[in-house]
Amino acid sequence: MSEHPKQLLLVGAGAIGQLIAHQWQCAKLPIVTLPRSPGRHADFFDYHFRDYQSARTELCRIPIINDSDFSSIQAVFIAVKAYDLESVFRRLDTLGVPHDRPIICAHNGLVDLTTSRPCYTWITTHGVTRSNRVTEHKGLGSDWIDARIQHHQQLTEQLHTAFPKLHFDADIKARQWQKFCLNCVINPLTAVNQCLNGELLKEQYHEQRRMLVSELVSLSQALGYRLNTADLLVLVEQVCEATAENQSSMLSDIKANRKTEIKALTGYALKKAAELGVNLPTHAALYHQFNQLYLR
Numbered sequence: 001m002s003e004h005p006k007q008l009l010l011v012g013a014g015a016i017g018q019l020i021a022h023q024w025q026c027a028k029l030p031i032v033t034l035p036r037s038p039g040r041h042a043d044f045f046d047y048h049f050r051d052y053q054s055a056r057t058e059l060c061r062i063p064i065i066n067d068s069d070f071s072s073i074q075a076v077f078i079a080v081k082a083y084d085l086e087s088v089f090r091r092l093d094t095l096g097v098p099h100d101r102p103i104i105c106a107h108n109g110l111v112d113l114t115t116s117r118p119c120y121t122w123i124t125t126h127g128v129t130r131s132n133r134v135t136e137h138k139g140l141g142s143d144w145i146d147a148r149i150q151h152h153q154q155l156t157e158q159l160h161t162a163f164p165k166l167h168f169d170a171d172i173k174a175r176q177w178q179k180f181c182l183n184c185v186i187n188p189l190t191a192v193n194q195c196l197n198g199e200l201l202k203e204q205y206h207e208q209r210r211m212l213v214s215e216l217v218s219l220s221q222a223l224g225y226r227l228n229t230a231d232l233l234v235l236v237e238q239v240c241e242a243t244a245e246n247q248s249s250m251l252s253d254i255k256a257n258r259k260t261e262i263k264a265l266t267g268y269a270l271k272k273a274a275e276l277g278v279n280l281p282t283h284a285a286l287y288h289q290f291n292q293l294y295l296r
Helices: 015-026 082-095 147-151 152-160 172-193 197-202 203-222 229-242 247-253 266-276 281-293
Strands: 008-012 031-033 044-050 057-063 072-080 104-105 118-124 128-130 133-138 143-146 167-168
Touching: 008 015, 008 082, 008 128, 015 031, 015 044, 015 057, 015 128, 015 133, 015 152, 015 281, 031 057, 057 229, 072 082, 072 152, 104 197, 133 247, 143 172, 147 167, 172 197, 172 203, 172 229, 172 247, 172 281, 197 203, 197 229, 203 229, 203 266, 266 281
Parallel strands: 008 031, 008 072, 044 133, 072 104, 104 118, 143 167
Antiparallel strands: 044 057, 118 143, 128 133
C-alpha cells in the first residue's frame, strides 16, 4: 500500500475532463481514469486534444486503472453531467475507493446530493468543444475551487502546479450559483436556437436575455444571494464573448443525441422558484419550448 498516494482519479473523460487531464499531464502529474464501462478492460483512454489557439492536435493517453487497489489514489476529480453524480458516488463505494479521499466535483447543473465523503466544488468558465473526434479548447476562462481543499496540502500543491491561475474561493456556493445562473441563460438559449455562444449577443436575443437574467436575480435574492440584473447581464455577455466560437455543452448534447442537463438547470431553477413562490415566466416558456423540441 502506498504511504503517500499521489494519483488523481478522473471520473468522466468528456470535454471538461479531457481539459483537466491535459493540464494535469502537462504538469507531469500522475492521473488515471476508470474503464468506460464496468468489466471492460483496456490499458489507456485515448483522445485527441487541440489546445487554445493551437494548430496542432495531440494524441493524449490516460492510463486506466483496472485493479481493485485504490490506495494509490490521492483524490478524485468528477467531471460528469449532474444527473450522473449519484451513480458515480455509488460506483466509488462499490469499487472501494477510500472514503477519506477528497472529491472534486465539476458539473453545470445543481442537484440535491447527500454524501459523507469530503467534497469540493470546482467551477470553470473555459470553453471546450468536442467535434470530429477532437476535443478543442475554444475559449479561455477561469477556474475556482472551494478554498477548504487547502487542508489537503499535497493535493493543493499539485493543483497550484497544474493550474497556476486557479482561484481558491472561500464562498464557492455563491460562485457556483452565479455559474448556474449563467448556464441557465446560455445553455438552453443556444440549444433552442441552434447557435454558438457568441450569437446570443445579437440584438434579436437582447430582450430575452434581459428577462431571463432579471428573473434569475429575483430567485437569487429569495435564496439569499446578492446578485443584481446589471452585473449578471454583463457577466453573461462577457462569457458569450470569451467563448464566442464555442458550442455550449447542451447544444453539443442535442447534436450528439445525448441526454441534456435541462432538468438540472432550468428545471432546478423552476423547482426552487415554485418552493419560494417566485415567478419565472420567461424560463418556464423556454423550458416548455426546449421540451417541445427535444423531449427525451
